[in-house]
Amino acid sequence: MQRLRIADTEDKLRKLQRELILREDFQSVAYSELLWNEALDDFSHSIIAQSELICFILMLIVHLSKSSLITFPLPLMVFFWGVLAIPRPSKSFWLVTAFYIQFIIVFRLLFCNELVQTLIYSEKEISDNNPFSVQRLLAIDPNINGSFWDIALLAMVFFHRYKLLRLGMCRVDFQVRERHLSFSDDLMQEEGDEKMLDEVQFLNFCLLNEYFVLSKISKSTSCEKFCEALLMKKIPSSMDWYPWMVGCDISCLILISFFYLILGHGGSGNIYLNIPFLFELRTAMDWTFTSTALTMADFTRMENYYNEIEAQHCWILFDHWTNNYFPTRKGQPTPTSGKFFKGVLSIIALIIIILAPILLFAFLNSFGTRAPPKSIHFVASIEGYPALYSTDTVFNDETMSHLSKHNMQTLINELTNLEESDIKRNALSFISDYTYQDVFLINLTHHSLRNWDISLPGKKQLMNELHSSKTMRIVFEMSLLRTVDSKQRSHNFILATALTSMQSKIFLNLINGSITTARMSFPFAQFLFAPPNGYLLPVNVINLALKRIHSVSTWQYHGDYWSVTWDQKFVIFVDRVIPSWITIIVGSGGMIAMYIAVILVVGRFVREIVRTPIHKAVIQNIPNCENLLRLFHDIYVVREKRKFYLESRLYGKLVFLMRSPETLIRWCRYRPLYS
Incomplete structure (x- = not known):
């Protein structure tokens, strides 16, 4: 305390600060606080140095936050006055900017008042959502937010003006x-x-x-x-590129260091060792084409030892780096900065790995592109006989349209008003993944586009089977075609259901002319789903919730062709087409298969990093690898010099160290430094 009182210069204070930081009982806390203080100082200095650029950015943000005619001069002032002024904007620019921002703030505060708007505009004009209304054009609509940016810009302009005044840069020419x-x-x-x-x-x-x-x-x-x-020739002005050069260098160093750490120290590492058969092939080729006195087994063991020691050396360097920035002394708790750097980042990384499959499937539909249907083919036939009804529909504005916003909201409201159940919740969850642009209405033509081509013997046989007690089945086939990546992709749906005795009798009466029109119900769902790949599927959750499992249709036979009229229109939820690389990642097994793959593959990889077997404790707790690495390098040097006897002796010494933990401990401890 006495030395602090008599310290009368800045150098003496800095010397006392360094001595205080070197104390063990103060280092962990003081160093972390010093880092935060330096970061805060650097941030504040960067704000002060780039105040002009920040003012320009805030002027653009003010216009973007509430685009209107009253804020339109701000970007014009930035691009046609501020940035074109060399070497810097004049005093008039900042005065005009400050005055205009104050005018905008006062104008908005005055006309955004409900009482003032009620006196000036009618209730209809106030509630009008027309983008060209006076309230929208002048940004006096109470629903438009963004006053925070006005205040921030005004404060930043005043701060920049204060900085220019203090630096003496506001004087006239x-x-x-x-x-x-x-x-x-x-x-x-x-x-x-x-x-x-x-x-x-x-x-x-x-x-x-x-x-x-x-x-x-x-x-x-x-x-x-x-x-x-x-x-006129301007006064030459220099641009200070040094901060940008330093920032670019830092970015390049981070990328290079990240790539270097992934590959490992010296060009080898976990990636090289985890590629199947690469290490074995490289070792076999080295032993074959290199003159050495070691056997192939000894040569392979030596390479394994070298990889283990080199990996441990990398971990030692990483620990030293972290301890320099986030020191931890024995008998003292780990500082908060070190916990946040190591612990929180590890927790976030593990949570992201665990939730990656769920997040991928949750946002899978947002990755895709819309591929609307191009055509649809619908066929209805009695099993074993030619098609009764066949139609082809090309999707256009007349035969197919998106579900309107009103109808989409009506469908959602209809589901919402149902009683609480698991089916209702699943239906709402399903429909929330789609917009009205992904849902299509299908209008099938009433009359078949093809005649019922059946011979007289075949017709008599069909009538006999319908008259008998034999169970007949009617088959509905629907094929949806859409264009994906310049290729035609087809989605098919087939439904085969048995005819009841009443339905068989109705078809018989229609064929023999006893009746001309009949209404029948079949288990053909109204809501269908077209996945990115595969077959058309019924949306069971919506069909069950709204009880649309069956569809009622009116059948007519005209002698040569059939007519079918459905009481309701079919609705198809068309899923977006996801990119091929996501398809490869997701695979055909779905979320469960992908989740199992992540748990087994990535989990095993992470476990290998974290796990510390007892038999590797001697190697993984080596404090200093320099002497061992020097021994490896000596073996490589004498091998290049073709000193094979010396190579064998040095390798024997290496094996002895690996077999003798006590000797290895003496070899790998740090040597004390004596003055």
Whole structure:
């Protein structure tokens, strides 16, 4: 405390601060606080240094937050005045900007008041959602937010003006020019050097020339002023590229370091070792084409030892790096900064790995692109006989349309008003994944587009079977075609259901002409689902919730062809087509198969990193690998020098170290430094 009181210079204070940080009882807490203080200082200095750029960005954000005619001058001022001013915007620019922002704030506060709007506009005009209404164009609609950005911009402009005033950068050109002229006179009086006199006279000539040019421009018209100022040679200004160069270098270093750590130290590592048969092939080729006194088994064991020691060396370097920035002393708790760097990042990474399949399937529909249906083919036939009804529908505005927003909302409301049940919740969950643009209505033509081609003997046989007690089945086939990646993709749906005795009798009466029209019900669901690949499927959750399992239709036989009229339109939920790379990742097993794959493959990989077997404790707890690595390098050197006897002796020494933990501990401990 006494030394702190007598420290009268900045150097002495910094020396005391370093000594305080080196103390073990203060290091863990003080160093982390020092890091946060330095980060806060750097952030504040960056804000101060780039205040002009921040003002420009905030001016654009103000216009984007509430686009209107009253904020439209702000981006124009940025792009046609602020950024074109060299070397910096003038004092007038900041005064106009501050005044205009204050005008916008006062204008909005005045006209956004409900009482003022009620007096000026009618209730219909206030509730109008027309984007070209006066409230929208002038940004005085109470529903438009964004006043926070107005205040932030005004505060930043005032702060930037204060910075310019403190730095003396808001003076007019005449004051600066007058200062240069007076400064040159002082130089001529004090210095008698001819060279200095010539330089000062040249400076005066340049300044006077610029003064006459400016005075000439002032006498011209505004258009001539603008053109002459645009074509006149500007004072050369330098751009400080150093921060951008440093930022680019840091980004490149991070990418290179990340790639280097993935591959491992020296170009080898976990990726190289985990590629199947690559390590074995490389080791066999090295032993075959390298002159060595070791057997193939000894050569392979030595490579394995080297990989283990090199990997441990990488972990030691990583631990040293983390301990330098987040130190932890023995007998003291780990500082919060170290826990956040190691622990929180590990927790987030593990949670992302665990939830990755669920998140992928949850947002799977958002990755895809819409592929609307192009055509549909519908066939109804009695099993074993030609089709009774066949139609082909090309989807266009007349025969197929998206489900309107109103109808989509009506369907959702109909599901919402049902009693609470698992089926209702599943139906709402299913329909929430789709928008009205993904749902299509299908209108099938009433009359069959093809005649009922059946011979007289076949017709008599069909009538006999319908008249008998034999169970007949009617088959409905629907095929949906859509274009995906310039290819035609088909989705089929087949439903075969047995005819009841009453339905068989109805078909018999229709064929023999006893009746002309009949209504029948079949278990053909109204709501269908077209997945990215595969067959059309009924949406059971919606069909069960709304009780649309059966469809009622009216049948007519006209002698040569049939007519079928359905009471309700069919609705198809068309799933989006996901990219091929996502299809490869997801596979055909679905979320469960992918989740099992993640748990087995990624989980095993993570477990290998975290797991520490007892038989590897000797290697994985080595504090210093330098001596062992030096021994490996010596073996490689003597092998290159073809000293095979020495190679065998050094390898024997290496094997002895691996078999003797006590000797290995002595070899791998840090040597104390003596002064």
